[in-house]
Amino acid sequence: MLSAYRELAADREAQGIPALPLTAEQTQALTELLQQPPAGEDEALFHLLSERIPPGVDEAAYVKATWLSAVAQGQATSPLVSPLEATRLLGTMVGGYNVAALIELLQHSDEKLASCAAEGLSRTLLVYDAFNDVMELAASNRFAKQVVDSWAAAEWFTRREPLAETITVTVFKVEGETNTDDLSPATHATTRPDIPLHALAMLETRDPEGLKTIATLKQKGHPVAYVGDVVGTGSSRKSAINSVLWHTGDDIPHVPNKRGGGVILGGKIAPIFFNTAEDSGALPIECDVTVLNTGDVITIRPHAGTIERDGEVVSRFELKPSTISDEVRAGGRIPLMIGRALTDKVRAQLGLAPSDAFIRPSAPADTGKGFTLAQKMVGKACGLPGVRPGTSCEPMMTTVGSQDTTGPMTRDEMKELACLGFSSDLVMQSFCHTAAYPKPVDLHTQKDLPDFFAQRGGVALRPGDGIIHSWLNRMLLPDSVGTGGDSHTRFPLGISFPAGSGLVAFAAAIGAMPLDMPESVLVRFSGSLQPGVTLRDVVNAIPWVAIQKGLLTVEKANKKNVFNGRIMEIEGLPDLKLEQAFELTDATAERSCAGCTIKLSEATVSEYLRSNVALLKNMIARGYSDAKTLARRIKAMEAWLANPQLLSADPDAQYAEVLEINLDELTEPVLACPNDPDNVKLLSEVAGDPVQEVFIGSCMTNIGHYRAAAKVLEGSGSNKARLWVCPPTRMDEETLKAEGYYATFEAAGSRMEMPGCSLCMGNQARVEDNTTVFSTSTRNFNNRLGKGAQVYLGSAELAAVCALLGRIPTPDEYHSIAAEKIDPLSDELYRYLNFDQISGFEDQGRVMSADEEAAVLAEA
Numbered sequence: 001m002l003s004a005y006r007e008l009a010a011d012r013e014a015q016g017i018p019a020l021p022l023t024a025e026q027t028q029a030l031t032e033l034l035q036q037p038p039a040g041e042d043e044a045l046f047h048l049l050s051e052r053i054p055p056g057v058d059e060a061a062y063v064k065a066t067w068l069s070a071v072a073q074g075q076a077t078s079p080l081v082s083p084l085e086a087t088r089l090l091g092t093m094v095g096g097y098n099v100a101a102l103i104e105l106l107q108h109s110d111e112k113l114a115s116c117a118a119e120g121l122s123r124t125l126l127v128y129d130a131f132n133d134v135m136e137l138a139a140s141n142r143f144a145k146q147v148v149d150s151w152a153a154a155e156w157f158t159r160r161e162p163l164a165e166t167i168t169v170t171v172f173k174v175e176g177e178t179n180t181d182d183l184s185p186a187t188h189a190t191t192r193p194d195i196p197l198h199a200l201a202m203l204e205t206r207d208p209e210g211l212k213t214i215a216t217l218k219q220k221g222h223p224v225a226y227v228g229d230v231v232g233t234g235s236s237r238k239s240a241i242n243s244v245l246w247h248t249g250d251d252i253p254h255v256p257n258k259r260g261g262g263v264i265l266g267g268k269i270a271p272i273f274f275n276t277a278e279d280s281g282a283l284p285i286e287c288d289v290t291v292l293n294t295g296d297v298i299t300i301r302p303h304a305g306t307i308e309r310d311g312e313v314v315s316r317f318e319l320k321p322s323t324i325s326d327e328v329r330a331g332g333r334i335p336l337m338i339g340r341a342l343t344d345k346v347r348a349q350l351g352l353a354p355s356d357a358f359i360r361p362s363a364p365a366d367t368g369k370g371f372t373l374a375q376k377m378v379g380k381a382c383g384l385p386g387v388r389p390g391t392s393c394e395p396m397m398t399t400v401g402s403q404d405t406t407g408p409m410t411r412d413e414m415k416e417l418a419c420l421g422f423s424s425d426l427v428m429q430s431f432c433h434t435a436a437y438p439k440p441v442d443l444h445t446q447k448d449l450p451d452f453f454a455q456r457g458g459v460a461l462r463p464g465d466g467i468i469h470s471w472l473n474r475m476l477l478p479d480s481v482g483t484g485g486d487s488h489t490r491f492p493l494g495i496s497f498p499a500g501s502g503l504v505a506f507a508a509a510i511g512a513m514p515l516d517m518p519e520s521v522l523v524r525f526s527g528s529l530q531p532g533v534t535l536r537d538v539v540n541a542i543p544w545v546a547i548q549k550g551l552l553t554v555e556k557a558n559k560k561n562v563f564n565g566r567i568m569e570i571e572g573l574p575d576l577k578l579e580q581a582f583e584l585t586d587a588t589a590e591r592s593c594a595g596c597t598i599k600l601s602e603a604t605v606s607e608y609l610r611s612n613v614a615l616l617k618n619m620i621a622r623g624y625s626d627a628k629t630l631a632r633r634i635k636a637m638e639a640w641l642a643n644p645q646l647l648s649a650d651p652d653a654q655y656a657e658v659l660e661i662n663l664d665e666l667t668e669p670v671l672a673c674p675n676d677p678d679n680v681k682l683l684s685e686v687a688g689d690p691v692q693e694v695f696i697g698s699c700m701t702n703i704g705h706y707r708a709a710a711k712v713l714e715g716s717g718s719n720k721a722r723l724w725v726c727p728p729t730r731m732d733e734e735t736l737k738a739e740g741y742y743a744t745f746e747a748a749g750s751r752m753e754m755p756g757c758s759l760c761m762g763n764q765a766r767v768e769d770n771t772t773v774f775s776t777s778t779r780n781f782n783n784r785l786g787k788g789a790q791v792y793l794g795s796a797e798l799a800a801v802c803a804l805l806g807r808i809p810t811p812d813e814y815h816s817i818a819a820e821k822i823d824p825l826s827d828e829l830y831r832y833l834n835f836d837q838i839s840g841f842e843d844q845g846r847v848m849s850a851d852e853e854a855a856v857l858a859e860a
Helices: 002-013 024-035 042-051 059-072 083-090 099-105 111-122 130-137 142-152 186-191 195-199 210-218 238-248 271-279 324-330 333-349 373-382 407-416 440-455 468-475 501-510 535-548 578-589 602-621 627-642 703-713 730-738 741-747 796-805 811-821 823-829 850-859
Strands: 167-179 224-233 250-252 255-260 263-269 283-286 297-301 306-309 312-316 399-402 426-429 481-484 520-526 567-571 595-598 657-662 670-672 680-682 693-697 722-726 772-775 790-793
Touching: 002 042, 024 042, 024 059, 059 083, 059 099, 083 099, 083 111, 099 111, 099 130, 111 142, 130 142, 130 333, 142 333, 167 210, 167 263, 186 195, 195 238, 195 255, 210 224, 210 238, 224 238, 224 271, 238 255, 238 271, 238 407, 238 501, 263 271, 271 283, 271 333, 271 501, 324 333, 333 501, 373 481, 373 567, 373 595, 399 468, 399 501, 407 440, 407 501, 426 440, 426 468, 426 627, 468 578, 468 602, 481 501, 535 578, 535 657, 535 670, 535 680, 567 578, 578 595, 578 602, 602 627, 602 850, 627 850, 693 703, 693 796, 703 722, 703 730, 703 741, 703 796, 703 811, 703 823, 722 796, 730 741, 772 796, 796 811, 811 823
Parallel strands: 167 224, 224 263, 263 283, 399 426, 399 481, 520 567, 520 657, 567 595, 693 722, 693 772, 772 790
Antiparallel strands: 167 297, 250 255, 297 306, 306 312, 670 680, 670 790
């Protein structure tokens, strides 16, 4: 085992990264070696045992905990690990498989072992139901009482170093905007769970010398702080933070290949990125960074809110949220929440007042005004009438989503959280980013990850089913709150707060999520859609109008963005279908919004839920896991349909800003231009630009877009531009084939893709280098769709015209084609998939008998 391990380790050391953590098989072999150690290997073997095995409920942790327990109890022996040392090591394993062993050791006849177990357990926070066992044992066992008293005194927290008064760092600055594609390139998505390896790709296209620069800056003897004008825009991937902290943070004892701490300074820090930094124990600070340069040695005074260079204050800031110093001290927001809840729970059972060891979030002053729709939804999830902006709360997470390029990280985070069962009502895992062009590691993930989720009561989709959002939206409950490990988890029903994989794992495991309630910006529409103007143009009209009103700038230095970190609440379009509503909520990711709500009618929501009940019943019939979870969600949907009610904003609700958009004044398409989703312009401003490639796909599309696009191409010969077509789900694909639209696309020379994300993420399929692309995808950051690609974003209808002509049309050209080929057929083209109205749909693909399905539904 040692020689094989060292051979693999040498390959990685040559890349400047540590060996992989030990697997369960390697750990088993290690325990055997520890019992009869080869000469001269004592130190190496003990290091592997102490530092190179994942904690929590990883399979290797089970082997480690089992063996250490046996040594501690005298059932196994090792010349390198005494019973006392075995007990101490059990106390470093975070939680999960070690907890039962430590509780048993509290009752050991050897008081040294029992005392050591008490010390370890007092620092262990992930005890879950075992908490009750310790409380019960404390009545008769002084070592268990020692644990309880320690938890009550919050010693797990007070023994840690507080946030320093001064922090001296060396600046590493990336000018302009750093998005999460820069920090965690999609082309390296398969390596994300392997933090050190994935971190080698950080900034590879944005700043190829960046990692060398960081290494050089470290020679000044100070930690390096990551600094940027705008930091962390784009997706919710925690791998971006993992990479930054790998190069700027500190090792975590007993947790291999993961780092915490670190300092991040940004003129603007995207809300998801900021929260993920908090969760990881980093110190993110929003401040003016324009005067900072790479190589500057600066002194940060967190509590005073100043940054000094050469003794002069060069920037000021407000340390926020108010609890962040506690978060840094605890090693992150997640361990702080778990530990604080444990301390509060113990003290409540002991009849003690809440601990004063923590900074408690203070509730903002009650304005006496009404609540917005978002504030009511979050309030409902907290058991309150509403939640004011600035309130620190923990809303119940009714629905949680995970996709395949973040799923392996989410799984690892769940293991660290010692999660053996989900507390959230519905947790779903998709396979939309890797299904079409799987690498060997993707095939392994597709094989193993569904079982991991199903064993915990989750719902696992299948490769080829399609995009996470197009499915997860079908599983939602009105006015509920959720999250997902993808920044486009933007519910059209209820509200979602997308998060990094660590917080998604927490939400799934605990059933709630920390939230500092953001302010809201109201976007109110009036008027009606004009001929040739689509909902995608309405999406792009939001930043377009905001720019006109001075609320948004495209320039990154001193960037202004009224939406950043706030909830966008949309009104004035109540009769939209849910598929249409999602176009609007989905795109709030590109506005850097914390979340989004949209006011819809009971009639459209009821129509959508009836369709979704049929889909979920078909999933049970097809043998999807977990059937009980699906049945429970069906029951909840049917209960709402029996008594349909939707929350509404109060008339006197307050907003940070109100943006009025009159659709009567929007008479031509609006595009996002290369290469920034905020860089929006009217079609007339960019007409004539040659286009080599066109992509119609992503979660921003629905079946109506593909019918309309096909009608544009019908009978017109071959496309002038290369056209990629990728429907969002297998149901869309099957329907489009049956209706003959696939034949139209193929006759035009289009490239048909498996349902899923395809080009949108750019992790597998890519356009040719240095081409101009027109895409319906979500974002157009540099190099996302292809190296050097210049990407426009707009509607599927306009995309089809671009493919037809090989260039961006003039408004007159576009309107004439739309008027001839789309408008007369709009009622037929824009029909949505109502599964309850498709004859025999619930029985399609049945592998479970109707009687078995009925039994599952009845049990729910």
